[in-house]
Amino acid sequence: MLTSLERYLMSLRPYQRVAYESCINNERGIINHVCGTGKTRIEVALALTYKTSIVIAPRNSLISQHQELFETVIKHFNFNTKIFIINCENDIPKYNYDGNCVYIVNNSSLKNVIFENVIVPDVIIVDEAHTHQSSVKNFCMKFQDVRRYFFTATPQDMTSDFYGSTLDTFSYVQARDLGIVCDFRIVPIFDDANYDKELITKMMKYDLRHCIHYYKDVKNDLKEGWNKFKNIRNSMKLTGKTSIEERTKIFEKFKKSTCNLLSCKTISYGIDIHECDCVFLKYIGEGIPDTIQKMMRAVRKDI
Numbered sequence: 001m002l003t004s005l006e007r008y009l010m011s012l013r014p015y016q017r018v019a020y021e022s023c024i025n026n027e028r029g030i031i032n033h034v035c036g037t038g039k040t041r042i043e044v045a046l047a048l049t050y051k052t053s054i055v056i057a058p059r060n061s062l063i064s065q066h067q068e069l070f071e072t073v074i075k076h077f078n079f080n081t082k083i084f085i086i087n088c089e090n091d092i093p094k095y096n097y098d099g100n101c102v103y104i105v106n107n108s109s110l111k112n113v114i115f116e117n118v119i120v121p122d123v124i125i126v127d128e129a130h131t132h133q134s135s136v137k138n139f140c141m142k143f144q145d146v147r148r149y150f151f152t153a154t155p156q157d158m159t160s161d162f163y164g165s166t167l168d169t170f171s172y173v174q175a176r177d178l179g180i181v182c183d184f185r186i187v188p189i190f191d192d193a194n195y196d197k198e199l200i201t202k203m204m205k206y207d208l209r210h211c212i213h214y215y216k217d218v219k220n221d222l223k224e225g226w227n228k229f230k231n232i233r234n235s236m237k238l239t240g241k242t243s244i245e246e247r248t249k250i251f252e253k254f255k256k257s258t259c260n261l262l263s264c265k266t267i268s269y270g271i272d273i274h275e276c277d278c279v280f281l282k283y284i285g286e287g288i289p290d291t292i293q294k295m296m297r298a299v300r301k302d303i
Helices: 004-011 014-024 039-049 060-077 107-112 133-143 172-177 192-205 218-229 244-256 288-298
Strands: 028-033 052-057 082-086 101-106 123-126 147-152 166-170 210-214 259-263 278-281
Touching (some): 039 123, 052 060, 060 082, 101 107, 107 133, 218 259, 244 259
Parallel strands (some): 028 147, 052 101, 210 259
16 A cells, blocks of 8 residues: 555656655755746655655745645645644744654744754755745754755755755746646836836736736835726735735635736745736846746646
């Protein structure tokens, strides 16, 4: 009879299993897979391979996304593993568990919570590894002999020996040719003075029903955009202050109806967006990785 892990590994796509095996055969390294190809499923496989795992995600929205996938896999494949979310110092004694477990922590927890001598992991898995490099380095150096793997679609400045080598790469072209992500095209809008008017024209011309609009900042740019779009096509806005419960409702509405979703960065790195057929970037100024992460919300076929 197959084990829970063996059955779960069989459910992965071939390229995901290749990445998993590359990690198992190396004590540290980078997995560079394009957005929308299921990096989190590989992370889950790795975490469930070891007795005690720490998974680091940069934002609370990603923590809830990880938690949901872990709980689904554990239940479906009958793993004997517990999931704990650590947000503060008081959580550690409560979650100092002796059995198989996965601790999911956010970036701020790495700075504010003392893990050593309480939780000793067998593996550290870093999601969106390009976004929180200094805090991750400081944290991992406390566990220098522990396996560590870094997952990203945009490995910017990840060349030091700390990360190890790139263990596996899966590009956009590979994913597109396998039908995992969509083809896309870029349509420039040069008239900044009439930007929002041009957006509406493009939405109607190309029949764009599920659109994400990215703005530079919440206080000024997003506020101005919201004033123009709030009464058009079920528009909604999402910021870092939006609660997890409200985000869930927003994503569900976005999936089911014609809708505009306005944001800055909250729904760029790693957030799974269903049915997105267009991304509008009003501001491009934080480098290629940031732009790629935002654009790639529109190429996902299957989450």
